[in-house]
Amino acid sequence: MYFPYLRGRQYELLALRELAVNDLLGDHVTPIVEPVKLSPTLVNMMAEFIRVQHPISIIRNPEVGTFMSDWQDVQEESKEAGYKQRFAEHYYNPNIIKSMIMQKNARSLFDFWNRKGIEIPNLLVINTSRDYIDLYEELFGTTIPRYVLMPDESAFRRKVRHHKVLLDDKFEKQERNADYQDEDDEFFSDDHLYYKEDGFVGFSDYSIVGNEYQEAGFAPYAVAIHIVYFASNGTLRVKHFVSDSNEDITNPALKFYQAVSKLHEWYYTNPHPVEMTLGLTTLLQHYIDQSYPGLGTVKKLSLMHHIELMGKYLSEV
Numbered sequence: 550m551y552f553p554y555l556r557g558r559q560y561e562l563l564a565l566r567e568l569a570v571n572d573l574l575g576d577h578v579t580p581i582v583e584p585v586k587l588s589p590t591l592v593n594m595m596a597e598f599i600r601v602q603h604p605i606s607i608i609r610n611p612e613v614g615t616f617m618s619d620w621q622d623v624q625e626e627s628k629e630a631g632y633k634q635r636f637a638e639h640y641y642n643p644n645i646i647k648s649m650i651m652q653k654n655a656r657s658l659f660d661f662w663n664r665k666g667i668e669i670p671n672l673l674v675i676n677t678s679r680d681y682i683d684l685y686e687e688l689f690g691t692t693i694p695r696y697v698l699m700p701d702e703s704a705f706r707r708k709v710r711h712h713k714v715l716l717d718d719k720f721e722k723q724e725r726n727a728d729y730q731d732e733d734d735e736f737f738s739d740d741h742l743y744y745k746e747d748g749f750v751g752f753s754d755y756s757i758v759g760n761e762y763q764e765a766g767f768a769p770y771a772v773a774i775h776i777v778y779f780a781s782n783g784t785l786r787v788k789h790f791v792s793d794s795n796e797d798i799t800n801p802a803l804k805f806y807q808a809v810s811k812l813h814e815w816y817y818t819n820p821h822p823v824e825m826t827l828g829l830t831t832l833l834q835h836y837i838d839q840s841y842p843g844l845g846t847v848k849k850l851s852l853m854h855h856i857e858l859m860g861k862y863l864s865e866v
Contacts, residue, residue: 575860585614828853
């Protein structure tokens with residue numbers, strides 16, 4: 550089972566919704582969303598997963614973003630009040646896996662869920678801080694959550710022995726997009742090959758986004774497209790396609806066309822280096838049309854490609 554861990558930015562939510570609408574997730578992919586704001590995109594994405602009856606994990610005590618303050622600061626009769634009501638209604642649907650991060654407010658959330666009658670075996674827990682291992686053991690010592698995301702470290706293995714999901718940041722994020730030119734083809738992961746052998750029921754990563762969270766984007770000097778693919782030995786690698794005119798922030802459409810031209814050339818080698826997906830198809834169509842979808846959409850399509858590719862792989866093994 551693959552658990553792509555996403556931070557719930559606009560393009561990530563749109564990627565998940567598009568995958569769900571087109572039935573491209575497969576039976577072995579369960580996305581995890583740490584919502585960063587209370588938004589219509591979030592509740593619409595949840596509604597789509599409920600409609601297609603595909604499980605998705607939504608973290609109720611996110612560590613980053615403004616979701617918690619958004620929730621608390623909602624004014625009556627505001628549009629945000631509508632989002633809050635819809636989120637609350639969706640959250641209790643059985644297709645929404647109730648999820649928490651082990652941190653300071655974990656106990657109060659645990660107690661709240663207990664009062665609501667939400668059972669521990671239905672929960673997903675992210676347990677990555679050594680400071681909260683003892684609290685995890687206190688809360689879940691007798692009844693095991695449905696899934697427990699954790700790093701592959703001895704301190705966690707000693708305390709968590711069942712329903713373990715391996716969580717690791719596989720993306721080597723560079724300070725600047727132009728820096729991906731220095732090593733444009735690199736190892737990404739082999740967790741999909743060995744997670745069961747290592748005692749895990751699933752594996753999780755932050756896809757081609759990485760664990761680092763930034764509140765706002767910025768105009769880049771370079772455009773980079775990141776495409777995950779399977780190497781001949783079965784491991785995952787990531788290929789970076791970077792623009793050439795990277796001296797300033799002007800003309801992002803030209804920068805995108807330079808990057809996607811390299812993607813087009815790479816894909817149409819013989820044989821094709823990666824299986825086709827909806828995200829990859831759409832990127833290549835932008836090359837053909839010489840159209841520029843915007844940087845958020847470029848990230849969305851690369852993310853869609855990775856998640857769909859993993860769903861196909863797990864459906865075949």
